[in-house]
Amino acid sequence: MPTRRDVLISSGSALVGATLLPGTAPASEIKPKRASGHTVATSEDAEALSAAVDSEPVCLSDYEALARERAPKMAFEYISGGAADEITLKWNRESYDKLRLQPRIFVDVSKLDTRVKLFDQELPFPILLAPTAYHRLVHPEGEIATARGAGAAGATMVAGMLATVPVEDIAKAATGPLWFQTYILKDRAFTRDLIQRAEGVGCKALCITSDSPVVGVRNRDARANFSLPPNLERANLRGLMRTGGNLRPPEGDIYTPILDASLTWKEIEWLRSFARVPVLLKGVLNPDDAELAIKSGASGIIVSNHGARNLDTVPPTIDILPEVVDKVAGRIPILCDSGIRRGTDVLKALALGANAVLIGRPYLYGLAVGGDAGVTRVINIIKNEFKVAMALSGRPTTASIDGSVIWK
Ligand code: FNR
Ligand code: LAC
DSSP states (O other), X not given: OOOHHHHHIIIIIXXXXXXXXXXXXXXXXXXXXOOTTXXXXXXXXXXXHHHHHHTSOOSHHHHHHHHHHHSOHHHHHHHHOOSXXXXXXXXXXXXXXXXXXXXXXXXXXXXXXXXXXXXXXXXXXXXXXXXXXXXXXXXXXXXXXXXXXXXXXXXXXXXXXXXXXXXXXXXXXXXXXXXXXXXXXXXXXXXXXXXXXXXXTTOOOEEEEOSOSSOOOOHHHXXXXXXXXXXXXXGGGTTXXXXXXXXXXXXXXXXXXXXXXXXXXXXXXXXXXXXXXXXXXXXXXXXXXXXXXXXXXXXXXXXXXXGGTSSTTOOOXXXXXXXXXXXXXXXXXXXXXXXXXXHHHHHHHHHTTOSEEEEOHHHHHHHHHHHHHHHHXXXXXXXXXXXXXXXXXXOOBGGGOOGGGBOX
16 A cells, blocks of 8 residues: 555656755665655645654755664763753854855856865865764774765765774775875884875875874763774774774873874974975864964875864854964965855855865764665765755855855
8 A cells, every 4th residue: 555655756846846856866775755845735745744854864864863773772862962061063054054145136147156176186075075084883884884975975085093994995995085094103114104095095184183183072972882883993003003992082081092192393393304295284173273283294284173072162163263274364275164064154264265175973863863875865865955055155166255245
């Protein structure tokens, strides 16, 4: 017996939706049953439609809700959590929501140019996948599936040092551009070797995590008893340490076995002495540090509060961005992450001077819900939302997105 909802779907309302909705064609994991654009005739129809919408992720927060249901609890807590009281986590969202947009009408937006240039690389759109740890927590193929998903959507993936699959295998699976993120480890020779491995397999830029001499206060991890399950490993760190176990400091300590709390600017000079690809410093929040980053020879910076996972009560990055942009004055590219969930957020970050943005948690939720297809769809959703935001604000090219898009 077909349900009321099946009838609605097969009766063409899904087709109506398909002709009206811009091209976020549902990926294979999601059955095309959405019926947007349908004129609701009866309350029964309305109920069926609302059920259809409820069950299927159409925006990034829907993926979060589904991942909360489907991912192992410990993994979800680790991924979604922020530091301490999660004040910055809340602010990261509130600040984007507070910014209002100032559109222009009668601008020809029949063609949109979403391309941006970073270093000598042209990105088809200004959204990258931020480096995140331990993808096999939520999907058996882990970073391999993420790489495939990113490639299918045309997004650059920043592979993480704390991957559960070696960077060589991620590179083999990748069909799109790859960057690499690393910490500068206590073992400098190992760090150098790891960077050279990443360069050797074609990673086109290096993101040096600069905001983590110690790990933030992760109450949520502690409450969920988070540690890397025994069947998973920090695959890039073979030969360095026991690759499983816990990265949390021993009881009563704040220092971890591998992160180096003694790092200073001279390490960046050391790193630049052998790096063959552009070096970006990730985790810049202070304009004075942006200046020092340029002086130390960084090719770019990432304004990031680590997705609110490190120092709680630092401001949201979108509030800090304008000051950093002023200081940098166009000398090097500025990327920005932390809290970006909508195409309008991407528009706002670019309006305030970012050259590109990164998303973290949302694609992990996509991975948890739908594997590589879920990652692809998360990227396609936010990319298309960004295009809609460009069109409706009357900014047809990334170059035309400036401060005037923000309502004063
Ligand atoms: C991260 N992030 C991160 N950053 C980094 O430099 N090295 C790392 O190993 C990790 N690991 C990591 C794990 C998980 C589960 C998350 C959620 C985040 C931070 C990441 O690169 C990025 O800065 C934030 O995720 C951006 O914020 P949103 O988009 O998650 O709000
Ligand atoms: C995190 C570390 C791994 O944010 O950077 O969980």
